[in-house]
Amino acid sequence: MGLFDRFKKQEKGQEFFVVAGLGNPGRQYADTKHNVGFQVIDKLAEKYGIVVEKEKQKALIGDGMIRNRRVLLVKPQTFMNLSGESIREIVNFYKIPQENFVVIYDDTSMPAGQIRLREKGSHGGHNGIRNIIQQMGTDVFNRVKVGIGEKPNGWDLADYVLAKFAEDDLPLMEEGMEQAVQAVELILSRGMADAMNRMNRRPQKAKKPREERNEQTPLETEETDK
Numbered sequence: 001m002g003l004f005d006r007f008k009k010q011e012k013g014q015e016f017f018v019v020a021g022l023g024n025p026g027r028q029y030a031d032t033k034h035n036v037g038f039q040v041i042d043k044l045a046e047k048y049g050i051v052v053e054k055e056k057q058k059a060l061i062g063d064g065m066i067r068n069r070r071v072l073l074v075k076p077q078t079f080m081n082l083s084g085e086s087i088r089e090i091v092n093f094y095k096i097p098q099e100n101f102v103v104i105y106d107d108t109s110m111p112a113g114q115i116r117l118r119e120k121g122s123h124g125g126h127n128g129i130r131n132i133i134q135q136m137g138t139d140v141f142n143r144v145k146v147g148i149g150e151k152p153n154g155w156d157l158a159d160y161v162l163a164k165f166a167e168d169d170l171p172l173m174e175e176g177m178e179q180a181v182q183a184v185e186l187i188l189s190r191g192m193a194d195a196m197n198r199m200n201r202r203p204q205k206a207k208k209p210r211e212e213r214n215e216q217t218p219l220e221t222e223e224t225d226k
Contacts, residue, residue, distance in 0.1 A: 018096050019044065019066075019184055020059075020074040022083050022105040022128040024162075033148040034080060034161040036106040036173070037128075040146065040180045041073050047181065057089035067189040083128040084135030091136070102142045102187055104180055105129060106161065110147025112169040113176030117183055117196045118143045125157075142192050144183045146176050 021037030029035050045052045050064035052073050060075045072094065076086035091101060105128055110116060120140040123130035133139045149169065151160040165173055179199065186195035 015069060015100060016094060016096065017066075017069055017071045017100045017102070017188060018074055018090060018094065019071055019102045020076065020083075020087055020090075020104070022080060022103065023075065024080050025075075025077045029162065031164050032162050033106055033165060036146045036148060036177065037104040038075050040104045040144070040177050040184075041075055043177055043181050044184060045073055057093060058086035059090060061090070067185050069188045071188065080128045082131055084131035084133070087132050088135040098138075098141055099192065102144060102184060103129070103132065104144045104146065104184070106148045107145040108148060108151055108157070108161070110145065110149075111172075112147055112149040112165070113172030113174075113179075114147040115176055115179045115183060115199060116145045116147075117187075117192070117199050118145065119192055119196070142187060144180050144187075146173075146180050148173070 019041070021039070021041035023029065023035035023038030024032070030038075041052060044050070044066065045062055045064075048064055048066050050062040050066075050071075050073055052060050052062035052075060054061050054063075055077075058076060058078050060077060062073045064071060064073070072090070074087070074090060076083045078086045087103075090096070105126060107116070107124070107126070109124065119142055121143070122139060123133055129143075132141070148161070148165075151157055183195055183199045186198060
């Protein structure tokens with residue numbers, strides 16, 4: 001039985017959410033690709049006036065309100081590969097059900113700044129998510145993935161994710177992290193299904209002006225995420 005299963009029948013009082021961003025502690029890792037999760041937590045904390053400084057359950061945490069929901073913002077301090085140890089302790093202590101738990105982290109399978117929301121899935125080679133799955137006993141939990149770009153040929157994966165972003169990628173990453181903040185707000189206010197429907201759409205292709213269309217050519221349909 002996974003850890004979340006213990007809390008499915010708990011009585012609900014005020015809803016309590018845990019939003020965890022993954023990263024590595026220490027100044028030397030602050031601006032690296034692998035710390036995107038921490039950076040999104042910092043943006044949420046700044047926007048909503050939440051101080052994420054209390055040390056508890058092997059993490060830095062901050063308690064506050066986002067979109068009329070009580071939220072615990074979490075930055076595990078166990079280093080990335082052991083993120084699940086901290087997450088398990090927090091979820092266990094606060095008895096958080098699966099639908100009230102969100103993890104934010106970097107993803108090398110997507111272009112820099114692109115985001116994707118998921119309710120479940122494998123770790124995809126991400127060691128932080130791998131450890132969370134191992135510790136929680138389930139791969140069913142809400143995720144906000146932020147693309148950091150694919151590893152170039154010849155690079156070691158560890159070297160790539162622990163490197164800083166190229167200057168050209170910084171505007172894309174800033175936009176992506178702001179979208180991740182919006183995704184968390186939607187999850188809290190409207191639920192995961194609605195948030196996925198709104199945030200997982202691919203950019204739509206520009207349509208030609210009506211007068212330039214060939215009347216005998218069927219109109220292109222807009223591309224949607226499957």
